[in-house]
Amino acid sequence: MAEGKPIWLGRLGAEVDVATGAEAARRCALQSLAALRAELGTLDRVRRVVKASVFVACAPDFTEQPKVANGASDLFVEVFGEAGKHARAAVGCASLPLGAPVEIEVVVEIGDAP
DSSP, X not given: OBTTBOSSOSOBTTTBOHHHHHHHHHHHHHHHHHHHHHHHSOGGGEEEEEEEEEEEEBOTTOOOHXXXXXXXXXXXXXXXXXXXXXXXXXXXXXXXXXXXXXXXXXXXXXXXXX
């Protein structure tokens, strides 16, 4: 999302290619980190990323959901190092809200303020 609107629209394997889908997943991950920082005041309280569920709107024959999900997973490792490694689900679905190609849900472990 940018300015309240999806940046990309469409389904993987139809209107959206894998590289764009991975970038959309990365952007979703960045936005989740921004939400965490806004809530916690800092990302220093994030002890680890526990799980990322990546939902991919895709054509019926699309099978590369894990490659799309790598966009988010790779970002978490870039930001948190070893603590960014997580369990993951990459799930294909017929559609997502507002026509977005990717949506993620992230579970993190939070610690006390440093």
